[in-house]
Amino acid sequence: MKRFAVVTLVLALALTTLVAGCSTKPKEKVLAKKAALILSGPVNDGGWNQNAYEGLQAIKDKDGFEVAVSENVAQADQVNLMRNYANQGFKYIIANGFEYGDAIKTVAAEFPKVTFIQLGGIEHNGANANAMLFKSGEAGYAVGAIAAMMTKTNKIGWIGAMDIPSIRADEDNAIAAVKVFNPKAKVIDAYVGSWTDIAKGKEAALAQIAQGCDIIIANGDAVNHGVAEAVKGTKVGFIGWSRDQTALAPDNFITSVVQSGAPILLDLVGKGEAGQLKGDLYVMGLVEGAQTLAPYGKIVPQDIQTKANQVLKDLKDNKITLIPPKGS
Amino acid sequence: MTSLLKVLLSVDFGYASIRMASPLILAALGGIFSERAGVLSLGLEGMMLSGALAGFLGSFYSGSPWVGVVYAGLAGGAVAVIYAAACITFKANQVVAAVGLNILAQGITGLVFRGAFGITQDLHQAPAFQPVAIPVLSKIPVLGPMLFNHELLVYAAFLLLPVVVFVLYRTTWGLKLRSVGENPLAADTVGVNVTRMRYTGVVISGILAGIAGSLLSIAFINTFIENITAGRGFVAFAAVIFGKWTPIGVFLSALLFGAADALQLRIQALGLPIPYQLMLLFPYLLALIALVFSGRSQSPASLGSPYDKSGRS
Numbered sequence: 001m002k003r004f005a006v007v008t009l010v011l012a013l014a015l016t017t018l019v020a021g022c023s024t025k026p027k028e029k030v031l032a033k034k035a036a037l038i039l040s041g042p043v044n045d046g047g048w049n050q051n052a053y054e055g056l057q058a059i060k061d062k063d064g065f066e067v068a069v070s071e072n073v074a075q076a077d078q079v080n081l082m083r084n085y086a087n088q089g090f091k092y093i094i095a096n097g098f099e100y101g102d103a104i105k106t107v108a109a110e111f112p113k114v115t116f117i118q119l120g121g122i123e124h125n126g127a128n129a130n131a132m133l134f135k136s137g138e139a140g141y142a143v144g145a146i147a148a149m150m151t152k153t154n155k156i157g158w159i160g161a162m163d164i165p166s167i168r169a170d171e172d173n174a175i176a177a178v179k180v181f182n183p184k185a186k187v188i189d190a191y192v193g194s195w196t197d198i199a200k201g202k203e204a205a206l207a208q209i210a211q212g213c214d215i216i217i218a219n220g221d222a223v224n225h226g227v228a229e230a231v232k233g234t235k236v237g238f239i240g241w242s243r244d245q246t247a248l249a250p251d252n253f254i255t256s257v258v259q260s261g262a263p264i265l266l267d268l269v270g271k272g273e274a275g276q277l278k279g280d281l282y283v284m285g286l287v288e289g290a291q292t293l294a295p296y297g298k299i300v301p302q303d304i305q306t307k308a309n310q311v312l313k314d315l316k317d318n319k320i321t322l323i324p325p326k327g328s
Numbered sequence: 329m330t331s332l333l334k335v336l337l338s339v340d341f342g343y344a345s346i347r348m349a350s351p352l353i354l355a356a357l358g359g360i361f362s363e364r365a366g367v368l369s370l371g372l373e374g375m376m377l378s379g380a381l382a383g384f385l386g387s388f389y390s391g392s393p394w395v396g397v398v399y400a401g402l403a404g405g406a407v408a409v410i411y412a413a414a415c416i417t418f419k420a421n422q423v424v425a426a427v428g429l430n431i432l433a434q435g436i437t438g439l440v441f442r443g444a445f446g447i448t449q450d451l452h453q454a455p456a457f458q459p460v461a462i463p464v465l466s467k468i469p470v471l472g473p474m475l476f477n478h479e480l481l482v483y484a485a486f487l488l489l490p491v492v493v494f495v496l497y498r499t500t501w502g503l504k505l506r507s508v509g510e511n512p513l514a515a516d517t518v519g520v521n522v523t524r525m526r527y528t529g530v531v532i533s534g535i536l537a538g539i540a541g542s543l544l545s546i547a548f549i550n551t552f553i554e555n556i557t558a559g560r561g562f563v564a565f566a567a568v569i570f571g572k573w574t575p576i577g578v579f580l581s582a583l584l585f586g587a588a589d590a591l592q593l594r595i596q597a598l599g600l601p602i603p604y605q606l607m608l609l610f611p612y613l614l615a616l617i618a619l620v621f622s623g624r625s626q627s628p629a630s631l632g633s634p635y636d637k638s639g640r641s
Contacts, residue, residue, distance in 0.1 A: 042438060042554040044447040053447070072434075157597070163604060190596040191604040197558035198551070199544050203344060203590065207597040210340040222553045225451070229549050247451050 035092040047221035047242035055261025078103035135285025140170025144177030157208035161220030169325035201226030244294035253297030342474035349586020355564035358536025365529030366509035370426035373561025374433030376541035383542025384552040388454035404538015412530040419634035456550035509628035512635040
């Protein structure tokens with residue numbers, strides 16, 4: 001009697017599983033309206049990661065997404081983290097930076113229904129992995145031109161956080177612009193080797209000032225805070241990156257490259273919801289409003305502002321040949 | 329090459345070396361107290377980071393950087409108590425405890441900073457120490473601007489050296505501290521309270537590391553950012569070993585690391601065609617070479633092992 005009960009139970013269970021399996025099989029599993037953002041640094045770095053975070057907030061507020069953020073993710077954890085999010089039913093996995101390319105390649109193949117978006121990268125597969133790249137170099141060219149027109153000592157400092165292809169491309173183009181607008185001027189560069197070491201950013205700037213630089217272009221997220229700290233109280237001009245950094249050093253501020261996460265993510269996720277994200281590479285820049293220059297500081301003379309605006313216009317009209325990123 | 333020489337002899341380079349070395353000096357000299365008592369000072373990074381945040385918050389809310397320094401010392405000391413409890417009372421593996429402590433400090437400082445300021449605003453600045461020129465001395469050519477025009481905490485870092493030498497080698501307390509690091513059983517036998525000495529050593533190192541952290545957030549840069557210490561605690565730890573646990577050796581190696589860092593930034597600024605990665609690793613390369621040629625190194629005999637009265641440790 002007991003055996004009979006067990007056998008019946010097992011059969012019944014097997015049958016229901018089979019039926020349930022049949023009934024769900026033809027249907028696509030509907031993914032929840034959830035988006036995850038993966039960052040290599042903290043969300044409040046005042047730059048690159050904060051921009052992406054604000055983009056995520058925008059799709060949460062405007063598109064009603066449920067969102068999750070992973071910060072300070074180490075290279076070795078990228079793949080597993082993406083798998084975790086994919087297994088949890090996240091519809092979009094957004095990775096912020098060039099360094100996520102390999103991880104996306106691996107995980108996107110494992111989860112064909114999940115949409116991957118790499119910001120600031122190139123990993124796209126014609127299916128579910130999409131990449132957005134800031135039009136490398138155009139911002140570098142623009143600030144290089146302005147710095148070349150502003151410098152009096154003919155020495156311009158460039159401070160980068162890490163030597164990655166996108167930053168290097170901006171530097172290459174800044175140097176190209178300097179050659180055009182002020183052939184006598186020279187660009188001196190320094191890389192700090194960290195996204196958060198603001199004390200070293202300050203020291204790097206002080207070293208450049210000691211070498212006679214009177215304009216410093218800082219492309220280093222939080223490191224820019226240190227650079228701004230070094231120029232305060234001097235006559236050295238400051239050009240920032242990622243956001244409007246007027247407040248960092250108002251008396252030295254020339255301009256800064258503003259990259260905004262919100263329009264980019266709203267655009268891309270909007271496309272995704274409309275079924276238009278098909279694994280492409282989207283290059284966005286001045287024309288798309290993905291990056292622009294902050295309002296000029298008070299130390300920038302009117303005639304230079306006019307010329308700078310002309311440079312921006314030429315860049316938008318594709319009249320200037322830019323140097324492409326190397327090694328990408 | 330001549331431009332390189334010019335840099336090496338410049339006032340700016342000397343000034344920057346001292347400035348960049350001083351947080352390392354403070355933290356590393358503190359580390360001696362912990363290591364000499366027999367407890368690894370691998371947790372300096374976490375203690376420095378906590379001090380950097382506490383110093384910033386103290387200065388921000390009170391309006392005085394001095395309050396910040398007190399907070400920084402307290403925070404570093406408090407974190408050190410946690411570490412000491414794990415290592416001494418609970419006899420945990422010190423490397424594991426230190427790594428855990430560093431991760432904990434990174435998480436907590438981030439959490440507290442965001443709790444206080446949120447993540448929307450861009451810049452938060454606190455009242456900071458300004459460089460103080462010492463009368464007469466700062467007028468000496470070359471040496472004056474190089475040595476005698478710093479923030480008060482920088483002078484404190486340098487004045488700490490003779491204090492540490494005196495305390496460690498000329499006082500009974502110093503002898504007891506060193507003895508518990510060398511042979512805790514023997515020290516215990518003659519009536520030294522091993523547990524208390526070790527706690528004290530670790531807490532002193534925590535207080536100094538905390539103040540070293542505040543040098544970053546309220547003297548050189550008057551703001552805080554997550555992970556502002558960026559590995560300086562580990563460099564300080566390396567300086568303790570490299571300096572062979574003697575105050576003068578540790579002081580000099582911290583100074584060397586600071587100078588090497590200042591130099592690599594200046595070489596980058598010269599625009600020499602040397603890959604910047606090579607320049608970044610320059611301080612560590614220098615340390616490695618020096619270690620290879622500096623002969624046998626004697627660490628405190630019972631460094632890293634907990635003391636068990638029953639003798640089965």
